[in-house]
Amino acid sequence: MSKSGMFGRVRFFVYDRGMKGDREDKDIQGHLHPLTQIMREIVDSFVAMGFEVADGPEVESEYYNFDALNVPQDHPARDMQDTFWVKGVPSTVLRTHTSSVQARYMEKHKPPFKIVVPGKVFRYEATDATHEAQFYQIEGLVVGEDISLANLKHTLNEFFKRLYGPEANIRFRPSFFPFVEPGVEVDVSCFKCDGKGCGMCKQTGYIEVMGAGMVHPNVLKSGGIDPKKYSGFAFGTGVDRLVMLKYGIDDIRLLYAGDLRLVNQF
């Protein structure tokens, strides 16, 4: 598709030498940031499953970030202790999740559809090794006729098998998010020990990776979709955590430090 033929997938020079070992001047290749690598791998897996990539703004209206997602007017998530508000523009926030793209997309597209939405999100949170005020999420949304929780389970199982291999499997646990009902927490069998139990999964065999559920009828209504005719599911995952787990990075702030001591290891 390109004149030089250099596209498709770029093969990466793998530094398994790390910082402790030798570093020689052999590689002329640069390095893709680990966030990009994991994000692309996830998004491309969904694309291979027939999903469309969609996006939305980082500065978002309170409506799309909260109201349209069935988050009550007085919900604590809207407080200044949880959400960044921008100055000089009323009812406008830095989006707190990529779920804000749900109603935006629904308004412009008729079902059925399957979308995946990568993007940066923001939370008012003091930063430390495990917390950042900015991080990346990937949201998925499927709306159509006769869509059920069993379809969600199948879709996510297929996805994690693509990502972590055929042995990977998921489990649902009860959870709560205002924009889904029922809502579940998704655990995937530990990719390090294949579910046997190890340090990474705290001996449970599973790693918590996603929030998900059936799209709340109020959200469909906000997007102009008739909940009597259509149903759907949504899921969302934090990319930074997956990056840190996979590569053993112990400080999230390093991901945003512009520091090649991190990037050039990948």
Add this chain to the structure above:
Amino acid sequence: MNISISYNWLKSHFDKDIPNSGEFVGILTKNLAEVEGVEIRGDDTIFDIKIMPDRGHDLLCHKGIAREVSVLSGVPLKNEKRKTKNKKSSPATMLRVFVEDVKLCPRYMGLVVENIKVGDSPAWLRTRLESVGQRSINNIVDITNFVMLEIGQPMHAFDLGKLATNDKQQTTIEVRKARGGEKITTLDEKEIILTPDTLVIADSNQALAIAGIKGGKDAVVDGATTSIIFEAANFNAVHTRKTAQRVGIRTDSSKRFEHGLSPSLVSDAMSLAVEMLVELCPDAIVGEAIDVYPEPQQEKTITMSVKDINGILGTTLSGDEVEKILNRLDFKNERRGEIFVVTPPLLRLDLVIKEDIAEEIGRVYGFDKVIDAPLPPLSFTPKPLKEYYYANMIRDTLVAQGFSEVYTSSFQKEGVFAVENPLALDKAFLRKDLATNIKQSLELNTYNAPLLGLDEIKIFEIGKAFPGVMQEKLLCVIGIEMVKTNKKKAEITREALEQARTLLGEILENPIDGEFSENIFEFDLGAFLDKLPEPKAGEPFTSTSTRYTKFSPYPFMLRDIALWVPEGISVDDVLSVVSSEAGELLRTKKLFDVFTKEFPEGKKTSYAFNLVFQSYEKTLSDEEINSIMERITTTLSAKSWQVR
């Protein structure tokens, strides 16, 4: 919100055995809520359970968890009949209750108890409270805390003797907004000035408590107390949360009210409190409860069909199975064939629509039993997104040219578009461009260039920037820093940037315009995308599976070494000697010069290396490195290689 649950306390709700603590954790995790901690304390086990916000109405207490244990394990709850007080008694003081705004206080129940003796709680009560980290205060206060931890309804007790009484022996409790300038002093001597939108509990003189949040010092129950007013009330969730935030006090009580409680709990709480009090103070004179509850909570019904439930869950449950689960949940229901009219318990404020019932059925049935089913065929043709596809094309092009990708913060010290509530002064604005951050990144990485083994730092970032209020642009920035200073540095840098720009333009079949500033080139990728055709999806990407190695926070030190070796001795031969002598502290070694020359005794090769030393534990001293270098030199020389 997390709650501590005592296994022994839980067991008191059952006549029969309940699942052991291991099974309990399993059942809860799978069917109800995450157990985040298990701690064995003496003969008890304490669980730290994360209750989801929608279940704050009914699960922030032992009885709530016990109900779930019963639903999920099938072990019936003990039949708990409240012992009604049998002795007629009428206190000397008459209580009147005035509620100003029913929206803020949907229900208020007050009750006078006289002739009590304040003292230590019995051992069983102390044990219960202490097991979940609640300090025992005295029998009266302990009763109110026990009731809250048992059934989830916060309570309060006022010393009646400290309250205003009129000449007819009447005491009035007012639930009202604070008056201008009104103050309250808490038990820990903190004086709080009450704003007029604070809801208070007052007698006819003064505020005694901040409703649902904290009691004041003036009506505290202490050793001298002989008569009290028990309060069980329902306060508005949002109002309580906002007040708690404003006064900066969050208590176990306010946290429960913040979730919204059913007013129906109020009378249950009062009955339990009175029963306990009569047991602890048999001579107590208990008055009639004054119950201000003008709009009692009504039961609500949800109509749903078996088909609805199976449609949402993707299951094949029969009507009988659905009915069985509803009965296990103790949800009143009327069945007409495949249609159910469900009446959820009053406590379950979270159950409003049929999807809510589907979730209840799903979790009790077990989400693990929901069998995977592929999506029905959807007539949908995905369109590749330009922002995604072309950004990745640029990334791959630049990486192939030796550029590395960085991510930097969206917040900056200076900018145009500000955040209302910044985390810090140097994060007050959204970044107006990417160039500012890239400049810093270039500096940082130039400093570390020897460690990285790089002669030039070549980086890029793609991301959103905010050059004006409500302006959001997708930008791409490229930065180059030639580490080795050179007379023509500026020229060469510019040339390299131009080259990258030209290459990108060729790949994307459109010339790229942007801004150069010294060693940085930035362009508006979002605007550029408009010129590009609809893309096609690329091949799926696979991430590298390398493992990250933490880098040292300590400074590094540089040394060069050059030597002559007989021709035929390879770089690796030399390096293996250098590495083994240098040991753990050698971080990076780089060959920077090599040539061969004829000597009378034969051909010789000259190698020159940069060596970078760094410790993970400390800042290295010159002496330490010098002695390592000496060791290397000695060993190399012993091989008759000439270190120059």
